Amino acid sequence: MIFDHRTYRCRPGTIKKQTALYEENGLAAQVRHLGEPLLYAATETGDVNSYVHIWVYENAGDRETKRAAMQADPDWQHYMKLSAEAGYLTEQENKILTPAPFFTLKK
Numbered sequence: 001m002i003f004d005h006r007t008y009r010c011r012p013g014t015i016k017k018q019t020a021l022y023e024e025n026g027l028a029a030q031v032r033h034l035g036e037p038l039l040y041a042a043t044e045t046g047d048v049n050s051y052v053h054i055w056v057y058e059n060a061g062d063r064e065t066k067r068a069a070m071q072a073d074p075d076w077q078h079y080m081k082l083s084a085e086a087g088y089l090t091e092q093e094n095k096i097l098t099p100a101p102f103f104t105l106k107k
Helices: 013-023 027-034 060-072 074-086
Strands: 002-010 041-042 050-059 089-097
Touching: 002 013, 002 027, 002 060, 013 027, 013 050, 013 060, 027 060, 027 074, 060 074
Parallel strands: none
Antiparallel strands: 002 050, 002 089, 041 050
């Protein structure tokens, strides 16, 4: 199992607009291909212009297959176009994490 930890940073004052744009136009397509995220959260302290989401995959091949299908989805492409046009996002950081030997994901 691997975890895809993604942090996105928005221009100050635009995080609510970005997450609303995603909820309205991107969420359904992403969940359709990747399943439900383990976590989707806005930062409350620290960099308050950022949000994080974590997706769970069986392995790198599973991630690659699912993300390729999502990228090919016209609904996802539409969302990406709207997001780019809005210009709310300023930075993205991705990390692939592997669980510690003693960690068990509770569903």
